[in-house]
Structure formats: C-alpha cells, structure tokens
Amino acid sequence: DIKMTQSPSSLSASVGDRVLITCQASQDIRGNLNWYQQKPGKAPKLLIFDASKLETGVPSRFSGSGSGTDFALTISSLQPEDVATYYCQQYDNLFMYTFGQGTKLEIK
Amino acid sequence: QVQLQESGPRLVKPSQTLSLTCTVSGVSIRRSGFYWSWIRQTAGKGLEWIGRVFASGRSNYNPSLNSRATVSVDTSNNQFSLKLTSMTDADTAVYYCAGEGYKPGLFDTWGRGNLVSVSS
Numbered sequence: 001d002i003k004m005t006q007s008p009s010s011l012s013a014s015v016g017d018r019v020l021i022t023c024q025a026s027q028d029i030r031g032n033l034n035w036y037q038q039k040p041g042k043a044p045k046l047l048i049f050d051a052s053k054l055e056t057g058v059p060s061r062f063s064g065s066g067s068g069t070d071f072a073l074t075i076s077s078l079q080p081e082d083v084a085t086y087y088c089q090q091y092d093n094l095f096m097y098t099f100g101q102g103t104k105l106e107i108k
Numbered sequence: 109q110v111q112l113q114e115s116g117p118r119l120v121k122p123s124q125t126l127s128l129t130c131t132v133s134g135v136s137i138r139r140s141g142f143y144w145s146w147i148r149q150t151a152g153k154g155l156e157w158i159g160r161v162f163a164s165g166r167s168n169y170n171p172s173l174n175s176r177a178t179v180s181v182d183t184s185n186n187q188f189s190l191k192l193t194s195m196t197d198a199d200t201a202v203y204y205c206a207g208e209g210y211k212p213g214l215f216d217t218w219g220r221g222n223l224v225s226v227s228s
Contacts, residue, residue, distance in 0.1 A: 044204075089215075
C-alpha cells in the first residue's frame, strides 16, 4: 500500500496567518493527490484535486502544490471558518486509495 | 445536485454482519463514469477506504479487510450497499458512502455518515 504521512498532526495559528500542511507519499504518486477539509460532525469535503486544482466554490486562499512524493496545502490568510481537520488522499493506485492521518487546525 | 444518504443500524453485535445502504439522488446510479464507494472513519486509523462498485456490478476492495467486505449495487432503487462480516470492536466507526463523479479517485460527493458501534 502507498502510505501517506502528514505533518504536523496538529497546529495552532492566528487569524490572518499563512498556514502550511505537508503530505508525503511513500512512493511516487505523480500528481494524483487530493485534499479534504473536515469540520466536526461533518463529512469530509473536497478542497483540491490533482494536487493543485481548486474545487468549485472553494475560497482562493486555499492552494495546493507538489508532485511525486511531496505535497503541500497552503492557506494564505487563515480565517476562523477554516478550523477543521485536513486530510490528503492518493489515487495513483485506482484499486487502493489511502488517506493521510489528518492535520487538526485550530485558531490561537 | 448529487446527494447520498446512508441508512442502517447504529449497533451491531460482535461476529455479526453489518449491512448499510446508500441511497443516491440527483443522478442515476447507472450513469457512466460514476463510481460508488464506502469509506469509514475510526479514532485510531482515521479515514479508510473500504471498497467500491461500478454500475456494472464490478467491485474492488481494500485488501486489509481480508475479504470481509462486499459492495453491491441495486439499480432499480438507485442504491448501493455494504456488507461487512465478522464485526469486531475494531470495526466501530462512522461509515460514509461517497461518489467519484468527476473522475476516478476524487470523492466529490459524500453522505452524512452513519455511526456504527460494535458491542454485545
């Protein structure tokens, strides 16, 4: 299986801060990576697909980058409504999808 | 707008089989290019993809479940289902159904989730 490792597992930042979450794959997954946002008690919501493409309706302060084994999700200016847990997910292997363990983002 | 809704028990006894159903609205489950998956979320292992079914009935599964999962499609009711046998405490989780509509690998539609506890 392709293992996805996110860092950090949790972080606390202030409103307006730039936030960076990273995701590393255990093998080359090209650009086949998605990012999801999950708020408490809700299902995950697709934010970014194909490593860097913004899903319709997602604010432009979110961006994704990377390819191969190293990926990043950036929030350019943190807003209170961004408090959530963020997950990466690889789909390079279309017969076995795997998720990162999640990064819990809180406001300082 | 595609919407998914899980239904099924909230409590299952150890060794029993879990049966969950996902009702799809807003699109025909037979629509070409759509894939239908089950994903679960536990406190210990996070998000885990269980398996998926195509409109044709073909399916594939996470090998870590040791062949305990079966995902099937009911085109007449626009539903797909999950059966998970030999339930244990470790299977206590929120079970989500999800759709890959835009392209394979992208879960762009999710149900609200069904919390299933395993307890005698």
